[in-house]
Amino acid sequence: MEAMARRIQIQLIALFCFLATAASGQTGSSNILVSYSFDDAQLATGPDTFAVFASSRGTVRLSGTNRLSGYRSVEIRDVAGDGDFPELQGYFAPRSKGKLFLHFAFMTATPYEEFNIALAGPHWFNLRKDGIGFWLKTRAGHLCQVSDSMPKKLFVLEPFVWYVVNAAYDIDRGSYDLVIYKEGLEKPVVSLDGQANASNQPGSAVGKFSFIGDTNEDKSNVTYYVDDVIVGIDESIIRLPFVAPGRKKLFIDYWTEAQRTRLSQPGPIAAVGLADFGIRPKEIEAIKAAGLWELLLRLINGQAIPSDVPQEASVEIHRLLQAVALWGEGAKAFRDQKAAHALQRFDEATALVPSAKIYALNAVLSLAALQQWDAVDERLSRIYADWQDDLRFPPAMATIGLARQRLDEAEQWLRRPAEQVPDEIGQDLLRRLRGGAMTPELLQGLKLRFPDNWDDYLKDVFVAEQYFLVLLWKNQAADAERFAQRMADRYEALEIPSSRWYERQGDAAFLLGNFTMALERYEKGLKGHEQSPGILVSPTGRRATLSQTTSEPPRG
Amino acid sequence: MRTQPWTSRSCIALLALLLWNLVLKLDASAAIDLNSVQTMVAAGKIAELKALGRDVLPVMARLYEASDPAQRTRIAQMFYALGWKSDEAKRALIKDVHTPNQQLRLEVQWALGRVSNDADVVEVLLNNMQHDGNPLFRDKAACALASDQIHLKERQKVRLYAGLIQALGDPKPDVRHIAMLALQIQTGQTKGFNPGAPIAERDARIREWKQWLEEYKSNL
Numbered sequence: 001m002e003a004m005a006r007r008i009q010i011q012l013i014a015l016f017c018f019l020a021t022a023a024s025g026q027t028g029s030s031n032i033l034v035s036y037s038f039d040d041a042q043l044a045t046g047p048d049t050f051a052v053f054a055s056s057r058g059t060v061r062l063s064g065t066n067r068l069s070g071y072r073s074v075e076i077r078d079v080a081g082d083g084d085f086p087e088l089q090g091y092f093a094p095r096s097k098g099k100l101f102l103h104f105a106f107m108t109a110t111p112y113e114e115f116n117i118a119l120a121g122p123h124w125f126n127l128r129k130d131g132i133g134f135w136l137k138t139r140a141g142h143l144c145q146v147s148d149s150m151p152k153k154l155f156v157l158e159p160f161v162w163y164v165v166n167a168a169y170d171i172d173r174g175s176y177d178l179v180i181y182k183e184g185l186e187k188p189v190v191s192l193d194g195q196a197n198a199s200n201q202p203g204s205a206v207g208k209f210s211f212i213g214d215t216n217e218d219k220s221n222v223t224y225y226v227d228d229v230i231v232g233i234d235e236s237i238i239r240l241p242f243v244a245p246g247r248k249k250l251f252i253d254y255w256t257e258a259q260r261t262r263l264s265q266p267g268p269i270a271a272v273g274l275a276d277f278g279i280r281p282k283e284i285e286a287i288k289a290a291g292l293w294e295l296l297l298r299l300i301n302g303q304a305i306p307s308d309v310p311q312e313a314s315v316e317i318h319r320l321l322q323a324v325a326l327w328g329e330g331a332k333a334f335r336d337q338k339a340a341h342a343l344q345r346f347d348e349a350t351a352l353v354p355s356a357k358i359y360a361l362n363a364v365l366s367l368a369a370l371q372q373w374d375a376v377d378e379r380l381s382r383i384y385a386d387w388q389d390d391l392r393f394p395p396a397m398a399t400i401g402l403a404r405q406r407l408d409e410a411e412q413w414l415r416r417p418a419e420q421v422p423d424e425i426g427q428d429l430l431r432r433l434r435g436g437a438m439t440p441e442l443l444q445g446l447k448l449r450f451p452d453n454w455d456d457y458l459k460d461v462f463v464a465e466q467y468f469l470v471l472l473w474k475n476q477a478a479d480a481e482r483f484a485q486r487m488a489d490r491y492e493a494l495e496i497p498s499s500r501w502y503e504r505q506g507d508a509a510f511l512l513g514n515f516t517m518a519l520e521r522y523e524k525g526l527k528g529h530e531q532s533p534g535i536l537v538s539p540t541g542r543r544a545t546l547s548q549t550t551s552e553p554p555r556g
Numbered sequence: 557m558r559t560q561p562w563t564s565r566s567c568i569a570l571l572a573l574l575l576w577n578l579v580l581k582l583d584a585s586a587a588i589d590l591n592s593v594q595t596m597v598a599a600g601k602i603a604e605l606k607a608l609g610r611d612v613l614p615v616m617a618r619l620y621e622a623s624d625p626a627q628r629t630r631i632a633q634m635f636y637a638l639g640w641k642s643d644e645a646k647r648a649l650i651k652d653v654h655t656p657n658q659q660l661r662l663e664v665q666w667a668l669g670r671v672s673n674d675a676d677v678v679e680v681l682l683n684n685m686q687h688d689g690n691p692l693f694r695d696k697a698a699c700a701l702a703s704d705q706i707h708l709k710e711r712q713k714v715r716l717y718a719g720l721i722q723a724l725g726d727p728k729p730d731v732r733h734i735a736m737l738a739l740q741i742q743t744g745q746t747k748g749f750n751p752g753a754p755i756a757e758r759d760a761r762i763r764e765w766k767q768w769l770e771e772y773k774s775n776l
Binding site for chain 2 (some may be wrong): 127129146150153199
């Protein structure tokens with residue numbers, strides 16, 4: 001593996017790193033050194049994140065077809081005889097003492113083709129102290145660990161089966177505990193304690209990891225997939241659950257994660273991609289070309305401030321970076337419960353880059369913290385269309401709902417008689433509003449048609465949605481399901497498109513474990529809306545997932 | 557009854573295939589001009605040699621055998637740099653593995669493991685490491701064993717490890733030292749072996765290494 005350290009000519013394909021916060025919902029982010037779920041479509045990289053080397057015919061790319069969780073994994077494909085090997089290499093702050101916990105999943109399409117997975121230190125991927133510490137490789141269809149300088153067989157690999165690897169690496173003792181789970185089995189296929197590290201060296205530091213094909217002979221035609229890579233110093237990392245194969249990240253998944261980690265009071269919503277900041281591939285290239293990529297990463301990580309943005313940067317780059325810096329300040333202020341200051345910063349950032357959707361939603365959350373409900377509803381209606389299909393939106397709406405407190409208003413709307421709206425234009429506007437087709441144009445139309453009470457209509461819609469989500473938040477899924485049913489009935493009676501409330505009913509049923517009902521509700525919600533399936537996933541994917549879930553034999 | 561004629565036809569087909577393969581190979585190597593290769597070797601143009609593909613190896617081997625020591629040294633360097641397995645190259649190089657010509661010897665020792673994973677390559681290098689009269693050759697043979705056996709499979713490494721562990725018990729201190737270094741580079745560890753320690757302590761560590769080798773073999 002020493003060749004890994006030698007290669008200079010590389011093609012960097014960027015992969016985006018700050019999914020960490022979203023992916024590490026079950027652990028304290030300060031204890032996470034590395035976390036990649038590969039779910040962002042945008043590709044970017046930095047020296048503290050990871051790099052992809054694919055300078056020959058082998059490839060490293062995102063795969064939406066095979067993944068353990070979320071939407072994507074990374075596919076590593078080697079080609080024999082092409083003079084090189086593809087590599088996904090990641091970095092974290094080197095550690096020379098204490099314990100490190102490693103969690104990742106892999107699946108190979110070609111068990112008899114070689115691949116290697118290693119954790120190494122400052123002396124790179126060599127068998128020596130501060131070189132390779134942890135090393136898995138394949139040999140003749142077996143997965144092997146390299147321990148005490150020798151490969152030791154673990155088990156026969158099956159093609160297209162996910163394996164989840166959990167390792168607790170004791171740097172001081174030079175040993176590790178290894179547990180590997182196989183898809184579909186509750187008990188681990190490997191459970192070993194106190195294994196000598198790769199070269200049997202106590203105190204061997206680690207700071208990087210690598211996923212490659214073969215190392216020397218260039219004979220591997222392996223294709224394998226990697227997902228959910230997490231390295232940290234919190235033992236809970238290696239207790240992360242196994243996720244069913246091929247399962248998409250549904251609303252339910254994100255909801256559960258978010259519910260566990262977020263406080264029940266408004267706070268900043270995390271960025272999961274550069275697109276959140278209005279930074280597209282073109283701007284990424286420009287920022288890199290200007291030598292400001294590092295600065296961008298530091299700004300995102302809260303390690304730089306607006307005054308760090310150089311004046312000599314081009315107007316466009318300066319504007320983008322300033323906005324990120326303001327967002328960083330706003331997020332910090334928000335976390336420090338200084339909502340007014342946060343709002344000011346988010347608004348300044350929005351003014352600089354209106355296309356950056358993260359600033360506007362954080363401004364709305366700040367307004368919710370400040371209890372400025374009219375402004376919340378008005379601004380929500382402006383950004384609703386941008387956010388309604390985003391994983392982070394339901395928890396954000398629930399947070400707003402919890403802050404709003406008077407959610408019983410949602411029930412009141414159900415009890416009130418139907419509005420007397422005589423004209424077709426007014427009825428159409430309300431149908432569209434309640435059907436979820438909320439746009440700035442619709443808002444303008446509402447204001448014109450209902451100048452005295454347009455905000456009441458908005459509030460009704462938002463309060464109902466927030467009420468439903470708050471019930472879920474409070475684990476009152478049965479109540480949420482009943483509320484969604486009554487909303488759907490009411491909408492039907494008013495001839496308003498009711499698919500979203502059927503979908504929500506399905507979500508509540510899913511949380512209750514009533515998968516048959518959930519599937520039925522999703523199917524009903526999808527009727528006539530196959531092209532706009534609502535939150536998160538394609539109808540096929542959701543149906544498939546539920547079908548798998550309902551037909552899955554009990555694990556025991 | 558149908559077996560015999562079928563077998564005969566298949567044998568004929570196989571022979572024809574082999575013959576055709578041979579013709580193709582001869583053709584390919586014949587297509588590479590010896591003089592061009594000689595020019596590339598003289599100028600150290602490794603990239604150009606590489607661009608010719610593996611068919612250049614038998615041509616280089618023929619050139620090696622027809623060359624003087626200085627050119628052989630350069631060709632050995634090229635074999636090393638290419639790092640491609642070649643029976644022809646190995647057969648040519650191994651004839652010079654005991655040459656007294658210092659530069660040629662060093663280049664040959666280094667290049668052998670990069671053109672072959674045959675057992676006799678490891679054997680001859682182990683032998684040079686322990687028994688050559690010249691300490692420089694011993695040292696560089698150990699270097700070759702440590703870093704240049706790039707084609708060895710895990711199973712083939714058993715002989716390499718066994719030879720190095722056996723050399724830990726050599727009466728010559730420099731041999732113990734270089735054997736330990738080679739073993740350390742190969743495995744990343746020393747198991748506490750100190751070449752200058754008293755013999756009882758060394759023997760204890762050698763026993764540990766032998767146990768390790770047994771475990772290594774049991775995992776193959």
